Amino acid sequence: MGFRDMFLMNLGMLISVAYLANVLYKYLFNFTSGKVKYISSVILMILSGWICMKFGFRLRDNVIFDLRFVPLLISAYVYSQPLTILIVGVGIGLARLTFGINEAAMAGLYNLTLLGIVCAGLNIWLRRSQLRLLMKSCITILVVNIINTINIGILGVFPFKQYMLDIAPVVFPLGVLLSALFALILRDFQLEKNLNMELKYTNDLLKKQKEELQKTKIKLEERANQLLLASQYKSEFLANMSHELRTPLNSILNLAQIIEESGPKSADDDNPVYGSIIYRSGQDLLQLINDILDLSKIEAGRMEISREEIILGELAEVVEMQFRHLAERKELEFEVRQDEGLPDTIVSDSMRLQQVLRNLLANAFKFTEDGKVKLEIRREKPEDHIPGEWIVFAVTDTGIGIAEDKHALIFEAFQQSDSSISRTYGGTGLGLSISRDLAELLGGFIRLQSKKGLGSTFLFFVPLYNHTEKEGISQ
The missing domain is CATH 1.10.1760.20 (Arp2/3 complex 21 kDa subunit ARPC3)
Structure with missing residues (x-):
């Protein structure tokens, strides 16, 4: 080899x-x-x-x-x-x-x-x-x-x-x-x-x-449960505290109203003026407490929604009557218009529906110095083609308007579109946040159309019929 x-x-x-x-x-x-x-x-x-x-x-x-x-x-x-x-x-x-x-x-x-x-x-x-x-x-x-x-x-x-x-x-x-x-x-x-x-x-x-992720997941779940429990305790505390505050505050408001209505006893008697100031300040404080109470109830899941027939014509009259005096005082044109062909009634929660409309109209009057505020009730389909039949309450004003990049921000609690807003017009920024949550609880939602300096239109969509299985549609 x-x-x-x-x-x-x-x-x-x-x-x-x-x-x-x-x-x-x-x-x-x-x-x-x-x-x-x-x-x-x-x-x-x-x-x-x-x-x-x-x-x-x-x-x-x-x-x-x-x-x-x-x-x-x-x-x-x-x-x-x-x-x-x-x-x-x-x-x-x-x-x-x-x-x-x-x-x-x-x-x-x-x-x-x-x-x-x-x-x-x-x-x-x-x-x-x-x-x-x-x-x-x-x-x-x-x-x-x-x-x-x-x-x-x-x-x-x-x-x-x-x-x-x-x-x-x-x-x-x-x-x-x-x-x-x-x-x-x-x-x-x-x-x-x-x-x-x-x-x-x-x-x-x-x-x-995988083991580390599992451990982290367990820790995050424990932390989430702790945060959820803490949030629940906070909401329950706010709800209870707000309720406890309203009782003595109502007493103060009643006494202030009595002092205001009693009239001056002499030319130098300023008590009615002081009573008027106390009454107006107390009303503002009561509104804030009511807003906090509503917000805490929503967060705690304790906000109850009832279902009843609401006559649209009567609803429009009530809302117009509530804001007619404010419109005259601010010298603004106020129009409430109801389209033809609407049903006579819808099924919803009358108190919460009126609360959302009051919040939207109050904001419209607050931020409008000249021009008009208009409430239209009509039947309309949402722009994103959400199925179903809807009644829309459109609140339009000729006020200061809202910049497009702030549209989502203003629906968050305690937020304003501009830091100067709260200094000039007051308010806590709770109204729109509560309105959005209430709209979802009613099975509807709110859309905003606005540009800075050109006024705003808030579209409050409410389902025409009561679909109990329908979930709220988020903003």
Whole structure:
């Protein structure tokens, strides 16, 4: 059997060892410590070199040609410590002595030791070099094969000239080709191993993240429950406190009204004026308390909605009567118009429906200094084509208007479209927030059409028929 067949056999044995190592690592060494894995891999490298010698080509009884340097070549890529590579080289060299101690065996020991030093140096260069991996691999394979050939020619039992002319031209290209082929095969093994390790790491990481997310979810749920409970306690407190405040405040209002209506007892008697001031301030405070009470009831889920028939004509008359005096005092035109073809009645909560209309009209009069305020009652479909039949109460004014980027903000509690609004016109910003929530409880919703300086139109949509299964549609 010639050099070629022997080298091919060596290559086959190395592939078998590499496959066996992969299996052992997967099913045995994978469960051991890192130190055990490291030592086992070094022993496996030395064993691979010994197997190459065992099945090498015996040119004479004491001369063996093989690919024992290939495991050492691979070590230069695998290990990060140059000392480990030197140990592998010396180990393979000592393994040569198991086939007999003679001149050729000692030459093999010296050769592998020198190759171990060279590969240790190449290992340092590989880690520091900026060349591409393919280029570094080609250089390393060529350097190791060249030095191996020179070492055998100098240290071996054959005369240098005879070895270089007769044997090296055959074994050198075979060694380069087969070591490169084995390096590629081993690289595939390594890529598969790295892929499996990455998959395992990814699975472990995902499992850990899942556990952390589960813990975070539990904490967030506990925190949400605490916040919900705190919000409920706050709303209940506000509801109870608002109720308790209204009783003494009503007494103050009654006394202030009596003082105001009693008239002055003398020219210098200012008591009726003071009574009027107390009465108006008390009314404002009572309205604020009522708003807070309504808001807290809505947040606590304690706002009850009744269903009854409401005569639209009577509703329009009541609203007009409530705001006619205010319109005359501010010298504003006030129009209430009801379209033809409307049903005589709708089914809703009369008190809450009037409350929303009062809030919208009160805002319209508050923010309008000149012009008119108009309430239209008509049948209309929403712009977003929400199904069903709707009655819309459209409150239009010629007031200061609202900037388009503030349309959503003004429906939040305690918010105004401008910080100067509360200073100029007063108010807490609760009216629209309560109106929006009440509209949803009634099965309807509110839309706004307004531009700054051009007035506003609030469209209050109420379902024409009572659909008890209908949920409120949010702003």
